[in-house]
Amino acid sequence: MTRQEILDELKKVLTPYTADKEALAKVDENTDLIKDLKINSANLVDIIIDAESKYNIEIDYDSADRMTNVGSCIDVISEKMGQGQV
């Protein structure tokens, strides 16, 4: 998958956890999950679990820690899918 394809799928993962659909529509790699998308920190684990099941990957503690913005989420997902940096 390309980064763009991962981004398109990631948006679907994030959708249930943000009420700010306008910000979600304008998402780019620098979008911060908490500050920009107003996702409550209590939902961060949900997002990691959803990404794990959607991409059939396992996200360890170190990788989960990095998933604070959209770009780093894509980094982690693409690494775990075995493609390394796209």
Place this chain on the structure above:
Amino acid sequence: MISIGNDIVDLTAIDKNRTQQKAFYSKILSDTEQQLYSRSSQIPFEIYVWLLWSAKESVYKFAKRLDPELVFSPPRIVIQSEPIFEAEFSKLKNFQNDTLEGTGFASASTTNLEILYKDKTYYSRSFIFNELIATFVGDEPTMEKIQWGIKKIQSADSEFQSQAVREFISGRLASAFPSDEIKITKTDIGYPIFSQNDQILDIKASFAHHGHYVAYALGA
């Protein structure tokens, strides 16, 4: 007081079934903390998970003010002691009157933890009701100077939550700083700054919101 931290969890907004799945709670609790539960199983497991989450998040907020580069990593913030629960914990109470405020925790029914993070010990006090868990964290065991508040709000919209917690704490501050309006802004890393007539006030505070609840912790 060098910093302060708090967190609130709206228990009506969390997914209880999902919380009980290992894939979920193992992202929050260490192996030791998972084992600790079986010995203190007076409370439902999902409440235990979110109690520890709120303590860990509060510690993170305390530490982040002093070290802005920190990232939140719940399993690395370690609960040191078995939670000390009230004797009649089996009967959780409802959150009544929509607002609860106080100073210190000597007369409050709280669940208390000691938490270790990066070689420093933190102390937490948590109120647990049927609807919510509200946690307050300091780095001194007594915590008698911490002013705190918990409030039910009408909308879970993030703008509304943010406005509501500001109004809530402003009401509390009005008695201590009566003369002029207090402005509240936030730093880049997200903690609040208070000013009056362009003077920054020596106040450390932490805000939290989730679902239909907001809370503040306040220390001079």
